[in-house]
Amino acid sequence: MLAPRSLPGIRIDVAPPPVADALPRMDVAVFVGFAATGPLHVPVLITSAPHFLNVFGRDAPLAWDAQRQELVRAYLGAAVRGFFANGGRRCWVIRVARNEALEAVRRSLRPQEPQRAVATSNLFPVAGVASNPEPDTSPASGASGDGVPDSSCSKDAQNLAATR
Numbered sequence: 001m002l003a004p005r006s007l008p009g010i011r012i013d014v015a016p017p018p019v020a021d022a023l024p025r026m027d028v029a030v031f032v033g034f035a036a037t038g039p040l041h042v043p044v045l046i047t048s049a050p051h052f053l054n055v056f057g058r059d060a061p062l063a064w065d066a067q068r069q070e071l072v073r074a075y076l077g078a079a080v081r082g083f084f085a086n087g088g089r090r091c092w093v094i095r096v097a098r099n100e101a102l103e104a105v106r107r108s109l110r111p112q113e114p115q116r117a118v119a120t121s122n123l124f125p126v127a128g129v130a131s132n133p134e135p136d137t138s139p140a141s142g143a144s145g146d147g148v149p150d151s152s153c154s155k156d157a158q159n160l161a162a163t164r
Contacts, residue, residue: 029083029091033076036060040099043092049084052077056095 030043036057038044046052059073076093083091 029088030094031076031079031083031091032094032096033079034060034062034074034097035076035093035095036074038093038095040095040097041102043094045090046080046093047090049081052080052093056093 038056059077061071061073063072065072
């Protein structure tokens, strides 16, 4: 058998295939909830717990728990702080609340049918939390009677938050 012949001064090298670029991150965390300040209904990239505090402020006061005699605050800030405490590097946060523009759209969609959400039972009981088939619609409750939370909390909760 004859050996393959090579020409003098010519060398053929086969280049290895190019290394693929690193894949983009696929673990995207998104938190949606109530916050004291910040842009409404817009996703905001957050890279640390202090960054969240600068953009969205402290935990938003929601209501006064008469049974425990304490202010109930939103859980959005605690969830984001926990995310970063457990090694998270970046997340998206969307602050939601009722505002006049959304109310106008909601009323135009179904003006004759009031929207209402009512809890009839606790599937996952929590100490001190009971379901209430008739929601509190008094002006101090922060609800307008249709089951949708307002962007502002009750006056008692605001006053208590200001003193702490």
